[in-house]
Amino acid sequence: MTDSAHPVNGLDDVVHQRVRLGILTIAHEARKVEFGYLRDHLELTAGNLSKHVDVLETAGLVEVEKGYEGRRGRTWISLTDSGRAALTAEIGRLKQLIARVETNGAGGG
Amino acid sequence: MTSNSLPADADPRQLLADTRGLARQVRHDQRLTWVALLVLAGLTLVAIPIDWFTMKVDCLPPISLPKGQMMECTFDRRAYLWFWPPALLLAYAAIAYFYLRAARARGIGARVRPYVVTGAVLTGLFLAAGIAIRVYLATHDAPEGPLPGWFLLLDRTLAPWGIMGLALLVLARIERNVALLAFTVGYLIVALVPVNFGWAYHSPDPRLEFLPQQVINGIVLLLGSIGFFLAGRRRAASAPLDEQPVR
Numbered sequence: 001m002t003d004s005a006h007p008v009n010g011l012d013d014v015v016h017q018r019v020r021l022g023i024l025t026i027a028h029e030a031r032k033v034e035f036g037y038l039r040d041h042l043e044l045t046a047g048n049l050s051k052h053v054d055v056l057e058t059a060g061l062v063e064v065e066k067g068y069e070g071r072r073g074r075t076w077i078s079l080t081d082s083g084r085a086a087l088t089a090e091i092g093r094l095k096q097l098i099a100r101v102e103t104n105g106a107g108g109g
Numbered sequence: 110m111t112s113n114s115l116p117a118d119a120d121p122r123q124l125l126a127d128t129r130g131l132a133r134q135v136r137h138d139q140r141l142t143w144v145a146l147l148v149l150a151g152l153t154l155v156a157i158p159i160d161w162f163t164m165k166v167d168c169l170p171p172i173s174l175p176k177g178q179m180m181e182c183t184f185d186r187r188a189y190l191w192f193w194p195p196a197l198l199l200a201y202a203a204i205a206y207f208y209l210r211a212a213r214a215r216g217i218g219a220r221v222r223p224y225v226v227t228g229a230v231l232t233g234l235f236l237a238a239g240i241a242i243r244v245y246l247a248t249h250d251a252p253e254g255p256l257p258g259w260f261l262l263l264d265r266t267l268a269p270w271g272i273m274g275l276a277l278l279v280l281a282r283i284e285r286n287v288a289l290l291a292f293t294v295g296y297l298i299v300a301l302v303p304v305n306f307g308w309a310y311h312s313p314d315p316r317l318e319f320l321p322q323q324v325i326n327g328i329v330l331l332l333g334s335i336g337f338f339l340a341g342r343r344r345a346a347s348a349p350l351d352e353q354p355v356r
Contacts, residue, residue, distance in 0.1 A: 018124065025128040026217075029135035034216030041134065078218075091128070097121040 014059045015090045019044065019052045024079065024087045027062060032078040053077060061086055138215050142289050143338035144207045145224075145280065149273050150330035152200050156192065156269075157323055163188045166315050182315045183251060190243075193269050194236045201228040201276075224280040231272035238267045262301060270300040270326045288340070292333050300326050 015021060022042050027033050039049050056062040061083035065076045168182040205225045212219035265271050274297040281290035303322050
């Protein structure tokens, strides 16, 4: 098998990063997610999370909507179609990687 | 949590397990199962006097019947037409409102639309079936003798408590809520296979044939609501111990 066929070569650097993969996963399950929920569940600082959200927004994988509830500002993040496709592809490649590792492990005895 | 890119030798199993754990956490945070069951239980129990007093019952003159013989009565649950359809729609609207409000307060979206749409569609079917049977009986004689079992099962399935259960199956599916699925299967068995300890045959009033089942359905829904509420509280109390963040 050539290197290009290896699942690792298909991994998207933007998505294949723990925090950003976590953001995409939560946004996918939640339909839309508030910044504070992401910060609490991923245990990040606001600044750190902002950087990752910016990367995903620049890549067109998430949409960011800012608004107010009363006097409190809230930022909602939702997946774009591209983000949904990227997440699905990433999960698929992870499963391929696991299958490959298990196959090699079994073959190596 | 580290913000570094995944190292080349990172375990993809761990990464996949982390994403699944996050997804599971979000699904738990979206649930408000106890509220849905409480609204349905409340509706069922509140409707008891309405069903009782609006049911039209016509029996043969109450002559003394030989022991074990049933009176011949016709009945019309009129609340099925004018009370239950709007009440069910209001109940689903209330459930949707509580789900959306709770999810928004937690900072996430809600997954309740397919449940509400299913509930509304089934309510429409229930109303259509009620109208159809009245139109049929307006031009045909009521069938004599006991009705076939499949008809009674269909009748119970398209009754308010049957369609509540069918819609709950959809809620269990969209929430991937195994506990709710198990509860709903048990509830449907209770609602569709009528519990009868003889009150249908020995009661002086035919309305008593329906009352116990409605009380049982309401109590089952209420107990389910209490159970899910307590389970949710227990889970929330133990969350810091058994739910580790992604690292």
